[in-house]
Amino acid sequence: MERRGRRYPTRDLIVLVGRGARSWTRLGLTVSHHVGKSHDRNRVKRLIREYFRTHKMRFAEGFDLVVIVKRQHRLSGLADVERNFEQLFRQARELVASEAAPS
RNA sequence: GGAGCGGCCAAGGCGAUCGCCGGCGGGCUGGAAGUCCGCGGGAGGAAAGUCCGGGCACCACAGGGCAAGGGUGCCGGCUAACGGCCGGCGGGGGCGACCCUAGGGAAAGUGCCACAGAAAUUACACCGCCGAUGGGCCCGCGAGGGUCACAGGCAAGGUUGAAAUGGUGCGGUAAGAGCGCACCCGCGACAGCCGGGAAACCGGCGGCGAGGUAAACCCCACCCGGUGCAAGGCAUAUGGGGAGCAUAGCGGGCGGCCCGUCCCGCUUCCCGGUAGCCGCUCGAGGCCGUCGGCAACGGCGGCCCUAGAAGAAUGAUCGUCGCGGGGCGUGGCGGCCGUCGGGGUCGCGCGAUCCGAACAGAACCCGGCUUACCAGGCCGCUCCGGCU
RNA sequence: GGGCGGUUAACUCAGUUGGCUAGAGUGCCACCUUCACACGGUGGAAGUCACAGGUUCAAGUCCUGUACCGCCCA
Secondary structure: OOOOOEEEEOOOEEEEEEEOOOOOOEEEEEOOOOOOOHHHHHHHHHHHHHHHHHOHHHEOOOEEEEEEEOOOOOOOOHHHHHHHHHHHHHHOHHHEOOOOOOO
């Protein structure tokens, strides 16, 4: 993914997007120790997973994602994660599921 | 009422919806995997740092001793053990409650003590004091006197420094000195003794006057084999190449044993591969009661089972109740000021509203230490002020 | 999860039995040199010795704790 994926930077994240071999969407997370102590890293990963879980239908099928959290991030709640993904969807139009596609 | 000291507790509760990770039971399936349904469980006091001590595992040695290296260091106790804890002693701080304390040995030896200073340790004499004794010179008939400061004596006073053979007074002397005496200070080697205590140690008598540094080397006493769950075991693949040693022994299977027979070479390098299962959670385990002990802790009895992941599970949203704080409203209650009365102000209560709620996430498991930590609650105690 | 190192000037590093005002090179500033620049020469500034305690008369150095950076192990 790091070699072949397309990079989309947002306010707090860097998202690598690539065509996956599966028919469903897969999520990978990279949260380095620069983000914070393990308590804070777990918190950030949970928030991103929670957003992914509740908004699966928005992603077009068959993509793999790797989400990298930047060193200086300001993610304190779900709303912050959502703002970053909105930014991602504006940049990566192919990733957005069409309105008619079944979720 | 204010300021402060010590100890303990707790780490928001309940509900709904959508999700996550194990366990048990059942359905689908020939079975397994998978999936679905039901039941029940799911982070901390520090889970952290990895600073100590153990359990456990493998390797080495198989009884112990010695050496090297490392650690600990007042005394007694607790403990599986400890560098931890409890009680006591000495020293330091605080008016006090109380707190801090690596606190053995410096006359066993070695090293070091910069600068300054005369001198930094079985030290020393720069300025200084004396010159009794010996010497030179002068006076005197002589006894003797004066003078010089050469030999020599002294360490009181001055100067330096973090530190200079203790301080004050009197005696003493040529000048002086614990040289002698009195009082004070200090010490525990020479020299001990008496009383108290289990001991560290404390008190007294006698004696003595030795600088500091051992978180410098060291001495003494005691302790320590190494590596760590990425330990280690099982399974899966008879991968390939080269070199050395060697055809013996060892190991494993069959066999009661000898004999016999079958299987496996060992070490090193390279390539490929990147992890399935066990270890993995019942343990020096928690909670309650009781007894022993000042306490740490221990004995006995009863009850309970309480996370086991592997890119790594506890989250999100909403409702409601509760906690703390700010200003606001409201005599509902109380105190104070003031009045004919209205009132003002402080505290408590009530109401709505706003803000806040920390440090932080198990990774084989325990016992400690250290570090991080918002706002709280409870108990005991000290000092100061006021009232009775 | 476990083991082991490091932190000194803006940068790279010295700093040994603890001792006087902590040094070197590069860089920086000023002056000289040149018509001017570079090179060269002379002079200068620059440091909470990562932080906090302790031992000592005295700590960059010894001891303890904390923070940060890095290396190794299947």
